[in-house]
Structures are given as C-alpha cells and as structure tokens.
Amino acid sequence: QVQLVQSGAEVKKPGASVKVSCKASGYTFTSYSMHWVRQAPGQRLEWMGIVNPTGGYTDYAQKFQGRVTMTSDTSTSTVYMELSSLRSEDTAVYYCARDSGDSSGNYFDYWGQGTLVTVSS
Amino acid sequence: EIVMTQSPATLSVSPGERATLSCRASQSVSSNLAWYRQRPGQAPRLLIYEASTRATGIPARFSGSGSGTEFTLTISSLQSEDFAVYFCQQYNNWLTFGGGTKVEIK
Numbered sequence: 056q057v058q059l060v061q062s063g064a065e066v067k068k069p070g071a072s073v074k075v076s077c078k079a080s081g082y083t084f085t086s087y088s089m090h091w092v093r094q095a096p097g098q099r100l101e102w103m104g105i106v107n108p109t110g111g112y113t114d115y116a117q118k119f120q121g122r123v124t125m126t127s128d129t130s131t132s133t134v135y136m137e138l139s140s141l142r143s144e145d146t147a148v149y150y151c152a153r154d155s156g157d158s159s160g161n162y163f164d165y166w167g168q169g170t171l172v173t174v175s176s
Numbered sequence: 177e178i179v180m181t182q183s184p185a186t187l188s189v190s191p192g193e194r195a196t197l198s199c200r201a202s203q204s205v206s207s208n209l210a211w212y213r214q215r216p217g218q219a220p221r222l223l224i225y226e227a228s229t230r231a232t233g234i235p236a237r238f239s240g241s242g243s244g245t246e247f248t249l250t251i252s253s254l255q256s257e258d259f260a261v262y263f264c265q266q267y268n269n270w271l272t273f274g275g276g277t278k279v280e281i282k
Contacts, residue, residue, distance in 0.1 A: 099263075099273050099275045100220070100263060100265070100273040101273070102270070102271040102272070102273075116270070150219055150220075152220075155225065159207075159225075159226055160208045160267035160268065162210040162222065162225050162265060162267050163210075163220070163222060164222050164231065164232075165222075167219060168218075168219055169219055
C-alpha cells in the first residue's frame, strides 16, 4: 500500500533553515509528483509547491518563492522540502501529499503523517 | 487567488443522522473540487474529487455535488469515524483550501 513517512519534529530559531523529508513506498516513485502543504495553528491548509521526481521540475507558490526548495532522490524514493529564513509565522505542521496524477488537475490522494516545525527563539 | 469559504464552521449532528456541508468559491472552479476528512492528529484523507467522484475505498454514504461556485458534501448517516474536520480544495486555478467545517457529536 502507498505510504508516505515524514521525518520527525523540528525546533528552529528565527532565521534558520529546516529540511523535512518524505519517504515514499508502495508505488512507482517516479510516476507521481509530490506536493508540500502546511497547516499553521488555527489556519487553513496552505499549498507550498510541487516537485516532480522525474527530472526534478518544481513549481512554488508565490508566497514561498525564494525561501523554499523542493528536491527528490530517486535512489531512496524520498522528497525533501527546505524552508529558509524561518520566522515565527512558519510554525506549522508540514505535510507531503502525493499528486493524484489525474489529468483534470492537482489534488492529493495520499498524505504523509505531518511534521511539526516550531520556530522559536 | 480563489478564496474558498466553507459553512457552517461547526455542525452538531447525532450519530446516524445526515450532515450537509457547503463550500463556496469566489469565482468558478468548474468541477475541479476535492473534499477531505481530517481526524484529530491525523493527516487529511481524500473523500471526493471532481466535485462528485468518490475516491478509492470511500463508502457510499459520502456524496458530493455542485459545480461552478457552489458545492455540497453530504454524509447520509454519520458514523463515529466521521466526526472530524472537512476541507474543500479547488484545483482549477492554483490550489487553495477552505477553512474547514468541524462535524461534532450533538
């Protein structure tokens, strides 16, 4: 069965960077793109961007451009999301979510368990 | 950015009863809308895509309808696992989510 297993919780200071991993299994890793979505306390889910493991194509939400980098490692079926220049507003649960692969558009058919990133001095 | 507005924010329903959740888009998203259920401490789970198509393994008590700017998720007979938060998401123009509807036990 499809599984997305994320790395553990992180605590970072303002201005630092964080790198979250998402290891995929149960399907052909290179056949599906992966998204990153975050959920800050009391806020709605927020799409951050997408990475295609085949070739490494990425597309980021304008809000995060210049601060986020999404990469993939096909040898380990793992995608990564690195967010830099962290501020307190970046405190959130970060999810990886598999793209459905549906030609009609991007929705998410499997999600990781989430990684809590806390930014605090 | 397309803004998704869900109502009500909280819905109190007794087990076995019907629940009707609404999602409105600030502009037309055609049928490019998905619904998710999120139980406390868990990741969201896809329920419905293309406004009305049930995802794999989703029971028939879940149904979606609507197109354009107005959408509805109906749960015909609430089970214990359905008391959760529900989100809509449009994928017609970038990707945005609604604020969620919490379905609680009455």
